[in-house]
Amino acid sequence: MNINVEGKGVTVPEETKLKDLADAREDRDEILLASVNGSLKELRHKAEEGDVISFVKNDCKAGRDTYKRSASFIFYAAVAKVLGERAAAGCILHFSIGQGFFYTLPGKYAGDPAVIPQIEAAMREMTDSDAEIEKYTMRRDEARRLFARRKMEDNVKLFKTRLASNVNMYRIGGYDDYSYGFIVHRAGLIKKYRLEAYADGIILNMPGRGSDEITDIEPPKLLFKAQREGEEWSAKIGVETVGDLNEKMVYYSAKDPIMISEAMQEGRIAEIAKQINERGDVRFVFVAGPSSSGKTTFSQRLAIQLKARGYRPQLISTDNYYIDRDKVSVRPDGTKDLEGISAIAVDVFNNDMIRLMSGERVRLPRFDFKTGKRGLSDETVSLEDGGILIIEGIHTLSGALTRQIPRDNKFLIYISALTQLNVNEHNRIPTTDGRLIRRLVRDYCTRGFSAAETLEIWENVRKGEEENIFPYQENADVFFNSALPYELGVLKTYAMPLLFQVTDEDAGYHEAKRLLKFLDFFVNIPAEYVPGTSILREFIGEGVFRL
Numbered sequence: 001m002n003i004n005v006e007g008k009g010v011t012v013p014e015e016t017k018l019k020d021l022a023d024a025r026e027d028r029d030e031i032l033l034a035s036v037n038g039s040l041k042e043l044r045h046k047a048e049e050g051d052v053i054s055f056v057k058n059d060c061k062a063g064r065d066t067y068k069r070s071a072s073f074i075f076y077a078a079v080a081k082v083l084g085e086r087a088a089a090g091c092i093l094h095f096s097i098g099q100g101f102f103y104t105l106p107g108k109y110a111g112d113p114a115v116i117p118q119i120e121a122a123m124r125e126m127t128d129s130d131a132e133i134e135k136y137t138m139r140r141d142e143a144r145r146l147f148a149r150r151k152m153e154d155n156v157k158l159f160k161t162r163l164a165s166n167v168n169m170y171r172i173g174g175y176d177d178y179s180y181g182f183i184v185h186r187a188g189l190i191k192k193y194r195l196e197a198y199a200d201g202i203i204l205n206m207p208g209r210g211s212d213e214i215t216d217i218e219p220p221k222l223l224f225k226a227q228r229e230g231e232e233w234s235a236k237i238g239v240e241t242v243g244d245l246n247e248k249m250v251y252y253s254a255k256d257p258i259m260i261s262e263a264m265q266e267g268r269i270a271e272i273a274k275q276i277n278e279r280g281d282v283r284f285v286f287v288a289g290p291s292s293s294g295k296t297t298f299s300q301r302l303a304i305q306l307k308a309r310g311y312r313p314q315l316i317s318t319d320n321y322y323i324d325r326d327k328v329s330v331r332p333d334g335t336k337d338l339e340g341i342s343a344i345a346v347d348v349f350n351n352d353m354i355r356l357m358s359g360e361r362v363r364l365p366r367f368d369f370k371t372g373k374r375g376l377s378d379e380t381v382s383l384e385d386g387g388i389l390i391i392e393g394i395h396t397l398s399g400a401l402t403r404q405i406p407r408d409n410k411f412l413i414y415i416s417a418l419t420q421l422n423v424n425e426h427n428r429i430p431t432t433d434g435r436l437i438r439r440l441v442r443d444y445c446t447r448g449f450s451a452a453e454t455l456e457i458w459e460n461v462r463k464g465e466e467e468n469i470f471p472y473q474e475n476a477d478v479f480f481n482s483a484l485p486y487e488l489g490v491l492k493t494y495a496m497p498l499l500f501q502v503t504d505e506d507a508g509y510h511e512a513k514r515l516l517k518f519l520d521f522f523v524n525i526p527a528e529y530v531p532g533t534s535i536l537r538e539f540i541g542e543g544v545f546r547l
Contacts, residue, residue: 001049012047019043019185022055029191031055032066032184038504039513043185044135059210061459062182062510065430068206070184071193072101073133075204076426077175078122083109088175089150093428094201095227095418098217099208101428104201113197120195126172130188134171143167143178154424157243161250161523180427180518199224226479227418233264234420239485241422242429246489246523254486254525261484262531269298272413272478273305276388282411283357284389285313286396288472289415290465292438294482294535298415299390300545301533312386318393318401320365321349325372339464341395345374350404356383357409394464397472414476417483423521432462433518434483441494442539446547451498455508482535489525494540 001014005021012021022031022043033056034041040062047053056063072093080088083105090106109115138146140159147155155178159167169176170183184190194205194214207214234240237257239248248257276282285302287295303313321344322328328336328343337343345365352362359382366377381389395401397412419434436458443449473479496519502512530536537543 003051064209066182082118100205111200126187137166154241161246222479230420249523281408283409287392288396292435297535297538322367397475412476414473415480438539452506489522492519
């Protein structure tokens, strides 16, 4: 049959598989997946007449995710071999740390660093021998019985509400498990990894995207604490996995977990207001965080809590301190660097803040995004009689923006949506997926952007976050997690129709298909259950705050 491989027409036998094509190449040990006619495929698939095929490595998101997921599967197989199947079933994948994953072992193995070299040696045995990873399907009811025997109740719950009649299973040696995404066909493709003890668990450290090097991890303490706290809150609500959430919705009611989630989040905002008050000298509250974290709604809810304590809060955005668009520096690729600190009139900002601290009433600037020019607004502010400013912006934690303001007068808040849910015990939900789905819905509802347009710019948004936000998160006084355990069940109703509109001609087609598959796990939750004050209303609309 005739096919096209990496832009070249070739003739191959009819039974040729994608892995046969990959194995014939010099870079065979780097190829993780294939793109076939615009759709991602595992290398186990057969090629067909007329297929247009290109290969996927660790230098793109799909390849990177596959590498990490496959390494995690091998890790679980190693845990089962060293500690037994019951220990593997009870080993929990919690969240990402740096380029790796953080796990905890159950029972007597929890926090025991002595088992780590044994587990890594078992992993090395599989990867060095290039052990085959088989894929097969199992009837849904049969899979539920299998996981019930293993005491993996999260999988049992998950498959109760799955419409698909079959479940994808993977096997290496004598270990079988479910994976919600692609896994490589042979263990030898996963060469670089390292197990490290941290806190009460284990980090599976891996190379970064497009890299062969493993860098040392310095886990961010504030972020790690916030992630563990988020899991504790989910446990209190009884919604730790997708199966838990679906069970609440189908057999009970989503109202209770929604109301409890919202109450706990409001309590956290009240606690932050208390901390600000106890500091005494705070005049400026700076709020920073990545895209779609809910900064605007959080700031307004914090303002209400501060008002309840006798303050007169006013909200401003550092966006109004942009320099004129025609003066913004240009990146090497010819695009304007609108997210760098150089795009902000830092001296003007600091001068205004110092004047406010001196007791002056200051007329604030306003940036006109249509003309690309900064002028003066009609608004004036002062810090007299309990005045306090809540200032939102991507550079507010870096220090470079607020360099002239004394540290005692600043309170720094980092906000992000750290998804507390996992698909099940062994499959995590990336935090960025939650934020991306939030943004897809908001961009369509408030800006008229299609899902294809949002997906196309998302990688650049992420790069800007990695340069300008993430490096400074540990500078914060507090970390606020804006994720709500129930939110993906609500967002599904809005996001799925948008994602179905993405075509195979769009750059984000692979991502759209992946997100559709992911959202299919969730039972729909009616938006009418969501309070008007919820951070989620910033994305789905009909909230009580001015956005």
